[in-house]
Each structure stands twice: as structure tokens, then as C-alpha cells.
Amino acid sequence: MAVDQSRTKSTYSLQWNRFRILRPEEDRVTFRNRTGLTDLTGCVVLDAGCGMGRYLRIAASMGPNQVIGVDLSRAVDAARDLTVEFANVTVVQGDLLRPPFGPNTFDHIYALGVLDHTPDPKAAFLALCRTLKKGGRIAIWVYPREKPMVERVIKVHRAVSSRLPVPVLLGLSRLMAPIGAIKRRLMATPSRVVGRLGVLLHALTIGVSMHPDPEVRVCDTLDWYAPKYLSRHTFDEVREWFTAAGLVEITDLSLDQSHYHHGQGNGINLAGRRPG
Ligand SMILES: C[S@@+](CC[C@H](N)C(=O)[O-])C[C@H]1O[C@@H](n2cnc3c(N)ncnc32)[C@H](O)[C@@H]1O
Numbered sequence: 270m271a272v273d274q275s276r277t278k279s280t281y282s283l284q285w286n287r288f289r290i291l292r293p294e295e296d297r298v299t300f301r302n303r304t305g306l307t308d309l310t311g312c313v314v315l316d317a318g319c320g321m322g323r324y325l326r327i328a329a330s331m332g333p334n335q336v337i338g339v340d341l342s343r344a345v346d347a348a349r350d351l352t353v354e355f356a357n358v359t360v361v362q363g364d365l366l367r368p369p370f371g372p373n374t375f376d377h378i379y380a381l382g383v384l385d386h387t388p389d390p391k392a393a394f395l396a397l398c399r400t401l402k403k404g405g406r407i408a409i410w411v412y413p414r415e416k417p418m419v420e421r422v423i424k425v426h427r428a429v430s431s432r433l434p435v436p437v438l439l440g441l442s443r444l445m446a447p448i449g450a451i452k453r454r455l456m457a458t459p460s461r462v463v464g465r466l467g468v469l470l471h472a473l474t475i476g477v478s479m480h481p482d483p484e485v486r487v488c489d490t491l492d493w494y495a496p497k498y499l500s501r502h503t504f505d506e507v508r509e510w511f512t513a514a515g516l517v518e519i520t521d522l523s524l525d526q527s528h529y530h531h532g533q534g535n536g537i538n539l540a541g542r543r544p545g
Pocket of ligand 1: 319322340365386388492
């Protein structure tokens with residue numbers, strides 16, 4: 270079935286060229302937490318859905334032979350610019366549902382906040398797994414399914430927002446970003462009543478980022494409200510993708526992480542290996 274990913278292209282082409290935000294220390298910690306990778310010496314690595322390339326830079330500095338970034342949108346322009354000093358990085362435009370790579374290509378693949386923005390996350394995951402070498406490993410992070418009440422709020426908000434023109438949403442994200450700072454402050458207060466007020470406000474405006482940096486807050490808020498596809502998943506559902514792909518050593522990377530508190534919460538974050 271043909272699916273329309275034009276909204277994904279327009280959203281992320283604008284987002285990642287407007288917000289070329291590198292936060293080297295934060296990016297390194299997030300990459301370490303969400304991939305579990307520390308050493309890529311001699312490896313061929315795929316950053317699936319690389320966006321503007323913040324994690325390409327981290328992977329490239331860990332000694333791999335080659336890191337390839339692939340993205341559907343013109344985010345590839347930003348990714349190329351931001352990795353220009355790394356001779357071992359190549360960036361290509363392509364669709365994860367039809368990855369432009371042969372089988373047995375990669376030692377490591379990671380897809381951070383990407384599969385949940387595709388029209389068929391499981392199909393994209395299985396297509397990626399086919400490009401792993403024997404013994405190769407994949408790590409993914411996707412949004413978690415929220416409580417039914419919050420899911421209903423999200424559905425109503427996004428039914429409207431994902432149809433608005435992306436530049437309009439960019440303006441709205443700028444207007445809404447201060448709410449993120451208010452939520453942060455309320456939720457950090459020692460008063461239980463005020464704290465609960467913060468939680469309630471967060472449930473009603475869950476897509477408004479609480480990142481401490483105002484510019485990242487705008488970017489993350491746009492990232493939540495603009496895309497046509499934003500699916501949320503349970504642990505069991507994602508684990509089933511890994512077993513369907515025949516992967517072994519399936520690990521829950523969300524345990525034991527030293528997260529920065531950005532207010533978007535933890536995701537479903539698993540890694541697995543193709544048998545050798
Ligand atoms: C939320 S951004 C995450 C970017 C990057 N992984 C990061 O964390 O900085 C999602 C990215 O997935 C890309 N994407 C969505 N659907 C895709 C597809 N079918 N094929 C390739 N890339 C896709 C988008 O263009 C976007 O850059």
C-alpha cells in the first residue's frame with residue numbers, strides 16, 4: 270500500500286534546518302544511554318533517521334570505519350554540514366521502509382526517535398534488521414504508550430495540529446514554549462499540591478517540552494505536534510518486533526540510565542543482536 274510521507278518530509282526538512290542545535294555533552298549522554306554503545310572501532314554503523322546528525326557526530330568519534338546517516342527529509346543537508354569534518358561519515362536521503370542498503374551490511378544500527386514517525390514502525394524495524402550482519406546489533410528508542418486518558422488528549426490535540434501548516438506550528442510552538450518552563454517549575458516544587466498541578470498541566474499539554482533550554486523547547490514541541498505519524502508503543506509490543514526479527518540478547522536499555530530530565534519522559538528503548 271502506498272503511504273504518503275510528504276508531511277514527514279516537510280516537517281523535518283524545516284525543523285532540522287531551522288534548529289541545528291548541537292549540545293555535545295547532552296548528546297553524548299543521550300547517545301550512550303539510548304544505544305549502550307561506547308566503542309565502534311572498525312565497525313560499519315547506520316544512524317537510521319539521522320535528522321540533523323547530532324548522533325552521527327558522537328558515533329563518528331568512537332573509531333568506526335564508516336558511519337552512514339539516512340533520513341527521508343532534507344535534514345540530510347544539515348547532517349552533511351554538521352559532520353563535514355568527519356571523513357568516516359556519509360549521509361544519504363532514503364526511506365527506512367525501503368532501506369537503500371543490501372543485506373549483511375552493518376555491525377551496528379541505531380534509530381533514536383525515528384520508527385515511531387514512520388507509517389509502519391514494525392515493517393521499518395524488520396527492514397532495518399535485514400541489513401544487519403550476522404552478530405550485528407540494533408538499538409531503538411520509541412515513544413511509550415501513555416495512560417488512556419492522556420492518549421485521548423494527545424489524539425485530540427494532534428488531530429488538529431498535524432493538519433496545520435508547519436510554519437504556523439513553528440510560531441505556535443514558540444508561543445507555547447513558556448508553558449514548558451512553568452510545568453518544570455511546578456513539578457519541581459516540594460509542595461505536593463503544586464506538584465500535582467504541574468502533573469495535571471503536563472497531562473493536558475504533554476507535547477510542550479520542558480527542556481531547560483528555551484530553543485530546544487521550541488524544537489521539541491514542534492517535533493511533537495507537527496508530524497503526521499507519531500505512534501506510541503508498549504514494551505511488549507516492541508519486544509515482539511525483536512523476536513519477530515529473530516534477534517537474541519534482547520536488552521532493555523531504559524533500565525539503569527542516568528537521564529537528563531527533559532520532561533518528555535523515558536521511552537521504550539531496546540537493543541538486540543542478530544545471531545552470529
Ligand atoms: C524525531 S527526528 C529524530 C532525528 C534523530 N534520530 C535525532 O534523534 O536527532 C525523526 C527523524 O526520522 C526521519 N524519518 C521519519 N520517517 C522516516 C523514514 N520513513 N525514512 C527515513 N527517515 C525517516 C525524519 O525525517 C526525522 O529526521
